[in-house]
Amino acid sequence: MSDSSFDDDDDPLLMQLVQATQRPAPTAQNGSNVTIPENPQNLGVVTNPANYQLQLFSAQGEISILRAQLELLQNQRAAEIALLRAEAKNAQSSAQEHVTVLKQTVDKLEDEKKFLGNEIRSLSAVKRRKVAENGTQIASNTDLHGRPDLANGVSNDHGSDPRKSLQKPFAVAGGARIQLQDDWSQLTYHMWHYTINGSDRTSMAFLSKICTECTVEADGKLTVPANTPLLACLWDALLDVKHLRLDLLVLHICTMLLALISELLRLHEASVPGILVSVPFLISIVHATITFKPSAVTEALAKILVSSFSKILQKFVFVLHLNDEEGETFSTHSTVPYQRRLIENFILISALDVLENAVVISTQFGPEFCRNLWNLGxxxxxxxxxxLPENTERFVSLVQINLVSSFVEMLSAAVYENYFCTTNERLNLLIVKSLLKVFIIDIGIKEDFMFYGSKQGFGQQS
Structure with missing residues (x-):
């Protein structure tokens, strides 16, 4: 093969190969305006105007929701602030009214204090003048304690009653000023002037006229000789306890009087005549003692009072059945004197008044103490x-308005949040049924029961 075969410029295959190797790379400007993006990461983003509109609407909706929630919170906050301001204003107004009431009360008490001080000074001046005029006679009729001398039983005036000197136990020889500063003096003064409603004489005045035909021993605490006024013995016993603190003094006086009442009732059951006359007045003295300062009544005394007067009432509750047609058991009682029946009725009313006060005073010791009074017997x-019987017929014939009033007060003192009276639901139901009859049936004042109690003002009302 010769070299001339490679020198042929017209060889078509060779010409194509040469052109292919020498041709420049094609540019992007040939017939097109499309530009290649510099950042290859943005090649997948689709720029669609519809998507922008949806995102805008969504953002506007979220903004509206947040704005509504913010307005709601602001409204709630404003309402709470207004409520707190109103409560603060009401509390301030209430406190201001309370302060005003307290100031008025203090002013009233100050006025009463001044008034009472003036009264005491005026009474002392009057008594000093009387003592100065009759100093010799008073000195001869009083002993060292400033009380009437009952040892000889006679006065300088042979025609006068020796018991009349008991009318003024606070008279002191020599014109000394009377000052009621200690608890004993104040309590005895209160007892001395205590009067049963409807009476023009004090209970002590009645006791100064009442004697017993036999000697009465009251459990070693008090001895009443025969034919001796009860007041003289009672006053001697009071003088022996002048040193006691008020709560112990009230306890001693009440237990002493209860012992005397119990002994008198025992003698009455033994058919000793003339014993019952003093009992209602002794009961009224017990009432005066516990109502002097209820805070001086202790829990022990409250239990003693409730238990003792329940027993006393049990002895006299039969008088309610005397007018009952079915009360044949008490038919023989119709033969007793009329005065004795009146005294028995009076004892029943007075004793229930004291029992009511004892139950009401017991509320100061808390609900647990009151609950035990009803539940523990x-x-x-x-x-x-x-x-207060449940049977309607017996209710009409037995119920007395004086007793119902005391019973309702006792029930009112036994009402608390979680219980009423007792834990015995059946008994509570019976009590409620009986109380309903009080509002339905007209309750009058029965014959022979027209008494004032120790505190209720019923009695002779029609």
């Missing part, structure tokens, strides 16, 4: 059912 529930 201290208070005789069977007795209360006799006073």
């Amino acid at each position: 201290t208070l005789d529930l069977a007795l209360l059912q006799q006073i």
Whole structure:
């Protein structure tokens, strides 16, 4: 083969190969305006105006929701602020009214204090003048304690009653000023002037006229000789306890009087004549003692009062059945004197008044103490059912308005959040049924029961 075969410029295959190797790379400007993006990461983003519109609407909706929530919170905050301001204003107004009432009360008490001080000074001046005029006679009729001298049983005036000197136990020889500063003086003054409603004489005045035909021993605490006024013995016993603190003094006086009442009732059951006359007045003195300062009544005394007067009432509750057609058991009692029946009725009313006050005073010791009075047998529930029976016929014939009033007060003192009276639901239901009859049936004042109690003002009302 010769070299001339490679020198042929017209060889078509060779010409194509040469052109292919020498041709420049094609540019992107040939017939097109499309530009290649510099950032290859943005090649997948689609720029669609519809998507922008949706995102805008979504953002506007979220903004509206947040704005509504913000307005709601602001409204709630404004309402709470207004409520707190109103409560603060009401509290301030209430406190201001309370302060005003307290100031008025203090002013009233100050006025009463000044008035009482003036009264005491005026009374002392009057008594000093009387003592100065009759100093010799008073000095001869009083002992060292400033009380009437009963040892000789007579006075300088042979025509006078020796018991009349008991009318003024606070008169002191020599014109000394009377000052009631200690608890004993204040309590005895209160007892001395205590009067049963409807009476023009004090209970002490009645006791100064009442004697017994036999000697009475009251459990070693008090001795009443025969034909001796009860007041003289009672006053001697009071002078012996001047040193006691008020709560102990009230406890001693009440237990002493209860012992005396129990002994008198025992003698009455033994058919000793003339014993019952003093009992209602002794009961009224017990009432005066516990109402002097209820805070001086202790838990122990409250239990003693409730238990003792429940027993006393049990002895006299039969008088309610005397007019009952079915009360044949008490038919023989119709032969007793009329005065004795009146005294028995009076004892029943007075004793229930004291029992009511004892139950009401017991509320100061808390609900647990009151609950125990009703549930542990201290208070005789069977007795209360006799006073307020469930049967309608017996209710009409037995119920007395004085007793119903005391019973309702006792029930009011036994109402608390979680219980009423007792834990016995059946008994509570019976009590409620009986109380409903009080509002339905007209209760009058029965014959021979027209008494004032120790505190209720019923009695002679029509």
